[in-house]
Amino acid sequence: VQLQASGGGLVQPGGSLRLSCAASGFTLDYYAIGWFRQAPGKEREWVSCISSINGNTYYADSVKGRFTISRDNAENTVYLQMNSLKPEDTAVYYCAADLVIATICPTEEYEYWGQGTQVTVSS
Secondary structure, eight states: EEEEEEOOOOEEEOOOEEEEEEEEEGGGGGGGEEEEEEEESSSEEEEEEEEEEEOOOEEOOOTTEEEEEEEEEETEEEEEEOSSSSGGGGGEEEEOOOOEEEESSSSSSEEOOOOOOOEEEEO
């Protein structure tokens, strides 16, 4: 069971990035998927999640309207499209999966975690 986060990089303020979270060893169909981030010296912060049933999406206030989470069960991958990036979005981003067959998704407890991908927003 493995989650592989990718797509991070260096981008200027106002730019965009799309993060991917690919699962191997299990199918994501019945899992809620969350994205978290951790900036240097700060605690890990929940960013967004998508439910296993209906694909309902939820966002932290700090990213609402700028980030979009989506899932492609056929590709066994979840994406986080990040637009209008700000320097304060700079962090290591992690994806996580939890077996939750529901229309909601957790914001804290997840069973499986990916290794993280660095996002740096700077001019």
